[in-house]
Amino acid sequence: MRVVIAEDDALLREGLVLLLANEGIEVRAAVDNGDDLLAAISAERPDAAIVDVRLPPSFTDEGLRAAVEARRRLPRLPILVLSAYVEDSYATDLLADDAGGVGYLLKERVGRVEKFLDALHRVVDGGTVLDPEVVAQLMVRRRADDPMRTLTPREREVLALMAEGYANGAIAEQLSVSETAVSKHIGNIFAKLGLQPTDTGHRRVLAVLAHLRS
Known part of the structure; x- marks a missing residue:
């Protein structure tokens, strides 16, 4: 599996790279903003993207908007979005194209390696994954x-x-x-x-x- 990552927190970004590499997953690009994410997706045509919702410059929804644009450019690209907050509007926007292969997880799930990797694989297989905390709230x-x-x-x-x-x-x-x-x-x-x-x-x-x- 080949993935690209967009995460502005350098520590988490490098942690994801190491985690995925240990699982035999090839990280083709690890960037910290939406523009570089779109460039990497166009150049690498990965099997999946892992994207932080809040990216520079405003740290609001740049990552989400980049994810939506990425799926426009590369239809059905599996995307797993990470967020530090429960914001249900993000989940709805991500699911809007009814194509599957999308996920919305809280960043705390990354620390639960088996759960995180299971979610990533289910998204790549075309499934839809919503964080249980989003559903609970x-x-x-x-x-x-x-x-x-x-x-x-x-x-x-x-x-x-x-x-x-x-x-x-x-x-x-x-x-x-x-x-x-x-x-x-x-x-x-x-x-x-x-x-x-x-x-x-x-x-x-x-x-x-x-x-x-x-």
Whole structure:
């Protein structure tokens, strides 16, 4: 796998380079701004990009905008965005093209190497990965009459894993339940939230995210 990295924090940037190299992943470029990211993507045509949301000069959303432009120039380029903050609008903007191969993680996940690498590989495989903390905070920002409040604790656990991009089998393994039980929980979730059921991972995540933000 060949990747490019855009991260303004030199320590984290070099840490990512070393982490990925130790896993046999080739880092073709490691830059600290959006313009250099786009130049590297055009020159290297990597298999994936890892991008910080906040890059120079304003440290607002330059990384996100560069990521969106990168996917315009290189359609379906897998992109894993990193952020130090839970900002759900970033996740929505990133998912807007409905093409899959995108992820939004908090930077603290990088320290959990197995989780971080799993997310990167799932994004490269065309999946959609949302940080569980993003989902958790969206869940609590609900109106008193919202149907989200009708979900059971187990259904909320399943919903959070769905939003992270896990398939039914992986959810069953993580929760130590049968895949049949997971399917039943998902059916209940879709029914309570008024969503159309689908087994397509990216659409499933988009449907969940759309409802969480509605």
